[in-house]
Amino acid sequence: MKRSPLYTVLALAVLFLAVVPLGTSVFVLGFFLGDSPCILCWAQRIGMALVALIGLFVLRYGPKPKYLGLGVLVGAWGVFMAIRHSSLHLARDVGQGFALEMLGAHTYIWSFAVFWVCIVVMAAMLMKVPAEDLQPAAPRALRGIDRVALAGFLLVIAGTIVQAFASTGPPPFVGQSDPVRFSFDPRHWVWSLDEFSSAPVSVRGRWAIAKPDVTAVDPDPATAPLHSVPQLTIAGRRSLNLGLNGAPTDLAYDAASNRYLLTTEHGVYLTDGALQNVVRHTVIDPLFSVDMGRFAGAAFLGNDRIIAVTENKSYLVLRETGKADVDLNYRYFLESPEAFEEVSRARFATLRAKMMYVMSAAADPESHSIVTLTVPNAKSRNMVVSRFDMADMTLSEEFVPKLSAQPGIVLPEEGNPLAAYYVTAATIANGRLYALSAAHSTLFVIDLASRSVVAVYTIPGLAQPVGLVLKDAQFVIVSRDGTLASVDVPAAAGGHP
């Protein structure tokens, strides 16, 4: 008596699975609307059919552990398939997706729901299976509801066989990544072996991006793709002696207050105008909230506010204060909790720069913007400038600087020369973005209005520069080892003629 309702529930579940997701897919979406599944959709549909079939096995042979285990295994694999497939489309703009929608969601999302519900139902039923039912027994006699479930399953699978033959063909043909519209007319059938073509096997594909590393680049200007580039000379050097908690990662300067801003991996330091004394500092707690990564760029925002941008394009806005609530700030800071108030901790979102890290940031007071520059990686080799409006910290503009042959610059015959550079320091003045590449020790002067490189210079002798400011017609450059270098700004780059 206890078992009968359980088997009835199972038969109804199989029938539901066969008729609603599987039956709708083949008869409504496929035969009526002309939808053809892609190779991943096919695998998910097979997974649903398998779950239903396993239910039929339990109806026929009882809840044997091997069928129950296989049901959970296929359900779990189905959830994985749904997540993997949906991940291609989940982050697109609102309303976008792939192929048909059902009840406001695309089919691959419904696959996730179906498999998840299958696992939940199987778990709930398992809790109700009597122990004696787990013993070997003869096949059960099918009741009416069981036969209806079986017939429904066979009918839907028969229809699916027809659709699969037309859409994907007999073996060895397989489904396609981008299938054509379904048709009963053989002239419109496309049978493909494209999925067997050679392709690299990878765990994370294009998402496997190594973290940026300024120590891994070649600083030699002689090996750069740009030739005949004019050279700037380092006018002076000295070492920072500020007691930072690690290697510097960026440098900014505020003429109004005659102060510098230095960052380390997670440290923020305000110094006097001579870079001799730290006047205020803190070390942030990078954990337990927005993943802050390592600070890569920093800038003054005005009104006692500063921003520090991380390699993964998260950012932190701090406000200077002398009376911060130390207890309230316990959560934000590891050192000097009285020195700053945290205004915001969030993330920049980009488009062209989405799959690249940044190692520099600068503020543009004229356009009231924050600007970042990407560093290339093995999968995305380019230099992308992203501009974010300070009003809402949202992307306002993105571009790859135009680089054309000009006096003093000889371009390579082919390829994108900017891809060889690794911008690790940047500053903005008078509408120009100065971007210093640690690779080949090269300084690019980019006109922000025309988005063009208007001048290029090499600065031999730099080693792993991470910060750049323009002060009193001199570039001040800080390197990862704490060395400060000063370079006179040439007239063509905005210096004194």
Added chain:
Amino acid sequence: MEFLTFLILFISAWVLWRRSEKERLAARLLIAGVVLMIFLFTLGTRTSLLPGLNY
């Protein structure tokens, strides 16, 4: 291959219904379906086996 897979599932269900004494055959066809499903999905995702998202 999808055609073959659904054909196997159909035969498995048919055996289960009309030749229930041949449980081992039906179960082997079921396992073949599982293997083919995993093969097809892995074939289609081999350039990025895990979901393409931040980790």
